[in-house]
Amino acid sequence: MTSEDHLSFPDAPRVELDEAIAELIAQAERVQSSQGRLRGLLRAVETMVGEIELPVVLRRVVEAAVELVDAEFGALGVIGADRSSLDQFIHVGLAAGDAAAIGHLPRGHGVLGALIANPEPIRLVHLEADPRAAGFPSHHPRMDSFLGVPITVRGDVFGNIYLTNARRGSFSAEDEELLRALASTAGFVIQNARLFDEARTRAAWMTATAELSAAILSTPPDKVFDLIAGRVVDLSAGTRVTIVVPTDEVDVLRVAAARGPHELDLLGTTSIDSGSIAARAMEHGGVRVATAPHVSSRPDPTLLAGDQETGPAMAAPMRTRQRTWGALTVARAPGEREFTALELEVLGDLSSQASIALELSRARSEQHKAILSDERARIARDLHDHVIQQIFGSGLTLQSVALTLDDAHDRSRVDQVIGQLDDAIAQIRTVIFAISTRDGSSLRHRLIDVVAELSGALRRPPALRFAGPVDNTITGPLAEDVVGVTRELLSNSVRHARAHTISLDVGVTEREVSVIVTDDGTGIRSDRRSGLHNLAERAGARGGALTLDTGPDGTRVQWRVPLDGHDTEESAP
Incomplete structure (x- = not known):
């Protein structure tokens, strides 16, 4: 080709x-x-x-x-x-x-x-x-x-x-x-x-709310707020949870419970900012969300802040028709995500249910106190109307019997029994006062508490007798001195005297106040009298004196000051 x-x-x-x-x-x-x-x-x-x-x-x-x-x-x-x-x-x-x-x-x-x-x-x-x-x-x-x-x-x-x-x-x-x-x-x-x-979040909060309501009813009142804060912080990891409550001062709130960052520093602190998220929730009701993006001149202690910026927060009021308990707040750090509508809803539900449980717990406590008060009043009436009258009648009978006795020794023994009955009547009257009144701030109650505190290890509690208008006359710094002197004298008898019987007599006359502690112990050694020197100086500052009579058969210490003595500001040791 x-x-x-x-x-x-x-x-x-x-x-x-x-x-x-x-x-x-x-x-x-x-x-x-x-x-x-x-x-x-x-x-x-x-x-x-x-x-x-x-x-x-x-x-x-x-x-x-x-x-x-x-x-x-x-x-x-x-x-x-x-x-x-x-x-x-x-x-x-x-x-x-x-x-x-x-x-x-x-x-x-x-x-x-x-x-x-x-x-x-x-x-x-x-x-x-x-x-x-x-x-x-x-x-x-x-x-x-x-x-x-x-x-x-x-x-x-x-x-x-x-x-x-x-x-x-x-x-x-x-x-x-x-x-x-x-x-x-x-x-x-x-x-x-x-x-x-x-769905998972709602279920977790509903379960916690139900458990919390039951737990509140069985928790002491002083631990309830901490219980609530602890449950909420478990549900909201990485947050600060606080419960603030109103105080007697206007626009002042106190942190009653805190969990999360710096919780120990927050507990017990107060805030005077009436515009805080918690204050707004308590005033207007409903769940509130923090809107201020920057730290103010009066920072809200419930918020988490950093670099002149506050993180997101929400607050729900804890209130019922009867009262406002406070506000429950949850805060996140700056830069963290905002709270969702669901989180606002479940916090409001938990706060509402917890408030109802608090109200029920309070009502149950008041009912228990009313029942206890009625029972105490009944016991006090029985002691006064029956026991004291019977002892008093027995004493009168013994006095009549003593008049018929020729033997001086027998009359002395009967008179001794009559004295013991009079002492029992005085102690029963002290018991009647303790169970029929509930003013824990009165001097009588404070002294009764001191006796109960120091006599726990004794087989026989000290006898306590009051004479005169103790509560009305002994007040202010003088009452603090009396409580401190009583604590020191009883402490010496309880710890060192090895006594079988101890008695405390607190009396008021027109001119002076006296505290007498008597025991049948082994006496006070000279090397253990430094505390008594302090009490003597305290009596001297008020123009009074302390007298001591001690020996192997027992001790009698009397602290005595005039009512018109110097009014110092010293507090009890």
């Missing part, structure tokens, strides 16, 4: 064929790439739907988005309750040390804020060139290309996905479509996770 017979195509058709083949190859590569990216989308969806814990789901969404479009950095911003800023910011690609160096994570300004204000996708080739860009803080890594897509849940915008620094140079329209598809699926996944989280 000659060269002229060689098969060939004209130049123009051959170029067209090459172009067609190249186009087919490119189209095939695009189809293959699209199939690969669709498979990546399916893998991303599988990754998200495999979890039900909301925090894990949110992180999986960001990680899937970064992998899907091959970005260097990614984040998911959860929009707060005010619908104008970010409540949470979950980031991927930024090392923990770099994030700490930056400081506070974005709140939703600049381009991020534009996506919140107008929930439509934003795709930028150069982020800093956009007029909406707010700039980056120091230590922030360089970010150039940007792609943001909103996530909707039940028709509401839940948050936004943010991606930066596409590894291929910039984000494409196909990247935007894939990310929108991912965000659409993420909305359903987040919705399910939120429902599960809400």
Whole structure:
């Protein structure tokens, strides 16, 4: 075959064929790439739907988005309750040390804020060139290309996905479509996770509320507030829980219970800020949310603060129709997420139920006290109307018998028995006073408490007798001195005298007050009289004196001061 017979195509058709083949190859590569990216989308969806814990789901969404479009950095911003800023910011690609160096994570300004204000996708080739860009803080890594897509849940915008620094140079329209598809699926996944989280949260708080109501009824009143705060802090990890109660002063609240950071420093402190979150909850009712973003000149002790900024907080009043018990507050640190509507609801329910339980506990306690008071009154009447009268009658009979006795020794023995009966009557009257009155601040009750406190180890408690208007006459600093002297003298007899019988006589005459302690012990050694020297000096400061009569058969100490003596401010030891 000659060269002229060689098969060939004209130049123009051959170029067209090459172009067609190249186009087919490119189209095939695009189809293959699209199939690969669709498979990546399916893998991303599988990754998200495999979890039900909301925090894990949110992180999986960001990680899937970064992998899907091959970005260097990614984040998911959860929009707060005010619908104008970010409540949470979950980031991927930024090392923990770099994030700490930056400081506070974005709140939703600049381009991020534009996506919140107008929930439509934003795709930028150069982020800093956009007029909406707010700039980056120091230590922030360089970010150039940007792609943001909103996530909707039940028709509401839940948050936004943010991606930066596409590894291929910039984000494409196909990247935007894939990310929108991912965000659409993420909305359903987040919705399910939120429902599960809400159901679990509600169940936990309902269980705790029921258990707390029962526990309040069996807890001493001085421990109830701490019990409530402890249960709430267990339900809200990483928070500060406080219970503030009103005081006798206007607009002054006291922290009655505290759990969480710096709880020991808070307990018992007072706040005079009537505009605090707890005060507003107590005044207006309903659960209140802290709105002040900055630390004020009079900081609220129930809030957590740092860097001139306070964290989110909520407060629920503890009140019933009868009274306002206080307010229960829960606070998070600055930068932590805001409290959800569900958390406000369950805190309000728990606070309401706890208040009802407190009221029931108080009513039960008052009923018990009323029953006890009636029983004490009955016992006091029986002692006065029957026992004392019988003893008094026996004493009169013995006096009549003594008159008929010729033997002096027998008359002395009868007179001794009559004296013992008179002493028993005096002690019974003291018992009648103790059980029929309930004024724990009176001097008689304070001395009765001192005797009970020091005589626990004795087989026979000390005899206690009062003479004269003790409560009305001995008041103020003089009462403090009498209580202190009584404690010191009884303590000496109980600890060192090894006595079988001890008696305390406190009396008031027109001119003086006396405290007499008598025992049948072994006496007071000279090396153990330093405490008596202090009592003698205290008596001398009031123009009185202390007399001591001690020996192997017993001790009698009398502390005596005039009623018109010097009124010192010394308090009891």
